[in-house]
Amino acid sequence: MSTAIVVGAGIGGVTAAVALQRCGWQVTVLERAPELGEVGAGISVWPSAVAVLEELGVKGVEKASVPSKPAGMRKPDGRWVVGAADLGLELPVMIHRTQLHELITAEFGPAVIVRTGYEVRTVSQDADGVTVNGELQAELLVAADGIRSAVRGGLYPQYDGPRYSGFTAYRGIAEVELDDGGGETWGRGQLFGFARLIDGRFYWYGTANQAAGTTSEPTVFESWHDPIPRLIAGSEKILQNDIYDLTLPLVPFTQGRVVLVGDAAHAMTPNLGRGACSAIEDAGALARHLGATSDLPAALTAYDAERRPATTKLVKRSRSLGRVAQVENPVITTLRDGLFSIGGKLVALRGRK
Numbered sequence: 001m002s003t004a005i006v007v008g009a010g011i012g013g014v015t016a017a018v019a020l021q022r023c024g025w026q027v028t029v030l031e032r033a034p035e036l037g038e039v040g041a042g043i044s045v046w047p048s049a050v051a052v053l054e055e056l057g058v059k060g061v062e063k064a065s066v067p068s069k070p071a072g073m074r075k076p077d078g079r080w081v082v083g084a085a086d087l088g089l090e091l092p093v094m095i096h097r098t099q100l101h102e103l104i105t106a107e108f109g110p111a112v113i114v115r116t117g118y119e120v121r122t123v124s125q126d127a128d129g130v131t132v133n134g135e136l137q138a139e140l141l142v143a144a145d146g147i148r149s150a151v152r153g154g155l156y157p158q159y160d161g162p163r164y165s166g167f168t169a170y171r172g173i174a175e176v177e178l179d180d181g182g183g184e185t186w187g188r189g190q191l192f193g194f195a196r197l198i199d200g201r202f203y204w205y206g207t208a209n210q211a212a213g214t215t216s217e218p219t220v221f222e223s224w225h226d227p228i229p230r231l232i233a234g235s236e237k238i239l240q241n242d243i244y245d246l247t248l249p250l251v252p253f254t255q256g257r258v259v260l261v262g263d264a265a266h267a268m269t270p271n272l273g274r275g276a277c278s279a280i281e282d283a284g285a286l287a288r289h290l291g292a293t294s295d296l297p298a299a300l301t302a303y304d305a306e307r308r309p310a311t312t313k314l315v316k317r318s319r320s321l322g323r324v325a326q327v328e329n330p331v332i333t334t335l336r337d338g339l340f341s342i343g344g345k346l347v348a349l350r351g352r353k
C-alpha cells in the first residue's frame, strides 16, 4: 500500500486524507492543534466543491435552499443595488465550518491515522521517500498546513508568502428569527454579508479597512439597515481576523515528493468565498491524478499544471474584488454601485430575451 503524510487537518488536509484513502493510500494526518476540528463561523461551498465532496462520498452537504426573500447587494441604508437573481448567480451551500469538517472526517476509515498535538518542523526527501521531523516516513507528503505553511517555507525560503490585504474581517453566528434572503451590503470601506446556514442559524461577516494587528469591534455596522444590527447583537461570539492572501506569482505546488494543497498553496482573500472550496477541489484533483498513473512525479506535475493556473486566477479575482469592495472614496463608490445596478439590469434583460 502506498503511504502518505498529510500535514494539517484543516478542510484541505482532511479532504486530501479522504481522497487519498479512496484511491488506496495509507494516510497519516499530522495536526499540531491538540484536537481535531475547525473553529470559525460559516462557509460558502460552491457547486464545484459540493461535486467533489459528493464524489468522495461525503454526505450531508446539501444543495442550497432557495431563500424565501430575494438575496443580493444593498446599500447601508437598505436600498437595493442589484438582486442575485438578476445576475443569474448560483447560490452556494452555506454551512458551519465545524459541521463541514465533521462531515468530511466522518469518512475516515482504518486507512487514515490522525495524530494531533504533532507539529511538523522539518521535512527532508530523497528518491525513496519523505521524512518528517527525522522520524516519520512516507512516499508522499501533502502540505495542507495553511497560509503560513512551514513546509512551503522549507521548499521555497525566498518566497515572500502572506501579504496583508489592508482590511480585517469580523464573523459571527446569530440565532435570530429572520425572513431575509441575505446577501452583501457595500459601504465606503466596509462590507457586510449574511446568509442562512443549512442548520437554520445565520452566518454573517463584515470587513473594515485598518492597519494589520489592530483589534476593533464591528460598531460601524450598528447604523446599517435591518437586520444587520440584530445579527451582530444576536451573536454570542465575534471573531476578528486580518485578511492576508499569498504573494503572486504562486510557487510551484510540487517539489519532488511534496505537494501543496489549500491555503499553503494559494491562500486568497475571502471576497469570492472560494478558499476552502479550492482546497477541496485540490484534494479531488490530486487523487484523480494519483489514481491515473503509478508515476508519482508525473501525477504531481499534472496536479500542479491543473491547479496552479486555476487558483492563481482566483487569487487575482478575489484580490481585485476586495479592492473594489473596500473603496472609501464616495465618488468611486457611487459610480461602483451604479455600474453594478446597470450591469444587473442588463444581465436580467439578456436573460429574459
Ligand SMILES: Cc1cc2nc3c(=O)[nH]c(=O)nc-3n(C[C@H](O)[C@H](O)[C@H](O)COP(=O)(O)OP(=O)(O)OC[C@H]3O[C@@H](n4cnc5c(N)ncnc54)[C@H](O)[C@@H]3O)c2cc1C
Binding pocket: 007, 008, 009, 010, 011, 012, 013, 030, 031, 032, 033, 042, 043, 044, 045, 118, 119, 120, 121, 144, 145, 146, 147, 149, 150, 169, 171, 205, 241, 243, 261, 262, 263, 264, 267, 268, 270, 273, 274, 275, 276, 277, 278, 279
Ligand atoms: C474571514 C474568512 C472567510 C472565509 N470564507 C470562506 C468561504 O465562505 N468559503 C470558502 O471556500 N473559503 C472561505 N475562506 C477561506 C478558507 O477559510 C480557507 O481557504 C481554508 O480554511 C483553508 O483550509 P486549509 O486546510 O488549506 O488551511 P487551514 O484551515 O489554515 O488549516 C491548516 C491546518 O494546519 C495545521 N498546521 C499548521 N502548521 C502545522 C505544522 N507545522 N504541523 C502540523 N500542523 C500544522 C493548523 O493547525 C491547521 O489545522 C474564508 C477565510 C476567511 C479568513
